[in-house]
Amino acid sequence: MAINIAIDAMGGDHGLSVTVPASIDALDKFSDIHIVLVGKQDEIEQQLSAYQYDSSRLTVVHAEQVVEMDDLPSKALRNKRKSSMRIALNLVKEDEAQACVSAGNTGALMAVAKFVLKTLPDIDRPAICTSMPTMKGHVHVLDLGANVGCTGENLTQFAVMGSVLSRAVDSNAAPRVGLLNIGEEEIKGHQRIKDAHQLIQNTSINYIGYVEGDDIYKGDTDVVVCDGFDGNIALKSSEGVAKMIAYYLKEAFGRNIFTKLAGLIAYPVLKSFKDKVDPRRYNGASLLGLQKIVIKSHGGADQYAFLQAIAEARLEVSKNVPQLISAEVSQLIQQKSS
Amino acid sequence: MAINIAIDAMGGDHGLSVTVPASIDALDKFSDIHIVLVGKQDEIEQQLSAYQYDSSRLTVVHAEQVVEMDDLPSKALRNKRKSSMRIALNLVKEDEAQACVSAGNTGALMAVAKFVLKTLPDIDRPAICTSMPTMKGHVHVLDLGANVGCTGENLTQFAVMGSVLSRAVDSNAAPRVGLLNIGEEEIKGHQRIKDAHQLIQNTSINYIGYVEGDDIYKGDTDVVVCDGFDGNIALKSSEGVAKMIAYYLKEAFGRNIFTKLAGLIAYPVLKSFKDKVDPRRYNGASLLGLQKIVIKSHGGADQYAFLQAIAEARLEVSKNVPQLISAEVSQLIQQKSS
Structure with missing residues (x-):
């Protein structure tokens, strides 16, 4: 089964001009992944039209809002419920994707990811x-x-x-x-x-x-x-x-x-x-301790760097990182209470 | 009048093999300084014998103890009163030198310098x-x-x-x-x-x-x-x-x-x-806030690096740094209370 990765296509300093070509590169490089690009549908499709790719392995999901690089986490959480970041995380929550990659602002990503995906028990x-x-x-x-x-x-x-x-x-x-x-x-x-x-x-x-x-x-x-x-x-x-x-x-x-x-x-x-x-x-930092996999790309990432963040997401999905953390931490808690 | 600089000649990873030649270099480079080398007299003199220098500009003061790089500050303070570090600082206290340079361990140097030289009022x-x-x-x-x-x-x-x-x-x-x-x-x-x-x-x-x-x-x-x-x-x-x-x-x-x-x-x-x-x-960090000038050299400093620490001491003496700090800080306190 393919590894499904949701990309916050609008995030980062360069937005679609980086996230779209990096996603195409990822499809070329990893035959086992499927990409969901989340963002302004018409803009994404316009970017995509410049590339040749297997359309069965790439889906576009529309999001009308964008979390800006200087949005406060609280604002992103309350007022940007239709943002590409939020919707990408929702897809992970609903198991329609196994990981989310975003180059959006760190504070907002952490706040929204915590709210949507929740932390692991005992973390x-x-x-x-x-x-x-x-x-x-x-x-x-x-x-x-x-x-x-x-x-x-x-x-x-x-x-x-x-x-x-x-x-x-x-x-x-x-x-x-x-x-x-x-x-x-x-x-x-x-x-x-x-x-x-x-x-x-x-x-x-x-x-x-x-x-x-x-x-x-x-x-x-x-x-x-x-x-x-x-x-x-x-x-x-x-x-x-x-x-x-x-x-x-x-x-x-x-x-x-x-x-x-x-x-x-x-x-x-x-x-x-x-x-x-x-x-x-x-490039590609892990938000560890959440119930699902979220990878934060550097905001200024270029195409090559963003590809590495997608690769990190794929690797963590294939290794079941959140499940492993959860098992290890609950063992730790048991040790303590025994 | 010459600027008198006391050197903790035993300090640092390389001790005399660095502090002595760097001191000779400093005498060559700066015609306005006088150096006091503090440490084991016979060992210093043996090192000095390899160099030509104006002996009227260099004095040796004997110190029988050495603060080791791993001595705890409390130990240096209590048990090493005859160390080269302590005696070099004493010379500064007694105005026989205007600055002390040491590559000895940072914690010990700070503790002993604070004890011997005291902090400025209001610091x-x-x-x-x-x-x-x-x-x-x-x-x-x-x-x-x-x-x-x-x-x-x-x-x-x-x-x-x-x-x-x-x-x-x-x-x-x-x-x-x-x-x-x-x-x-x-x-x-x-x-x-x-x-x-x-x-x-x-x-x-x-x-x-x-x-x-x-x-x-x-x-x-x-x-x-x-x-x-x-x-x-x-x-x-x-x-x-x-x-x-x-x-x-x-x-x-x-x-x-x-x-x-x-x-x-x-x-x-x-x-x-x-x-x-x-x-x-x-190289050459200042211990700012003391009543006199103390320069900490990196422990691993070589001859060139230690020379820079001596140069920093000379510069701060010529600029009266502690006096300037004292004036500025008391002004700050007055502003606050007015």
């Missing part, structure tokens, strides 16, 4: 989890901004969810889970982190203890757990420094005719380097 | 402030890990201290000061950050409001203010991603004979790029 708060490159592969980091001021219990649930995700999608039998902290002795961390440090040790996951910001990229941790505030700071700072490095690298090679020539000669090398750390490859 | 907590490269120059970020769980008042004092530092050392008349936060609407930040946001608006500094992690590197902010936990996460994550990028860049050029040849041709370009983002250039 207090869903978390945003993305993978990032490391020196040895990749790492899953959660939470990245959905939850500010987590308790030790919240962080423990994140640890379990991240561990389950890594086991499922990386086929890693015992993912190494670290808790983000700072290295200063005696003043180490917030109370919630100390609490989580105790609680996670009582779970059956492969907990390796505290890690610091630079450990995210070393490749010796498979899952990094943190409060949404801290995760957002880590992610955004990393993005910022990577962009600055790219800027100076480009500037150095663009300086004059000789540096441009050197750049031309080094191009294949620079290209293979760039592919390795390309953030687009890692 | 509740000193902060660690470093400068970092941006796309347009550099930015000062504080606090980087000395204070976890700051109040709005603490953050406001940091904002004033950072603004004064930038005015003094960058000759920037109205440094743009931003407060580190995350971008999610409605769940924005911790209470302390919201409090600081209100309080800083009542100061006379050029406050530009909230900034996010990636804004640190854009060059549109001169001072970024944050809790020590958040600053440490931002700094370490940035270091981690920069190291990973350097690793993959090196790997791409080292892959085979052709890529190595390309690397050889591109070498001058890669070198000029590397110089631009070289973290060693930015």
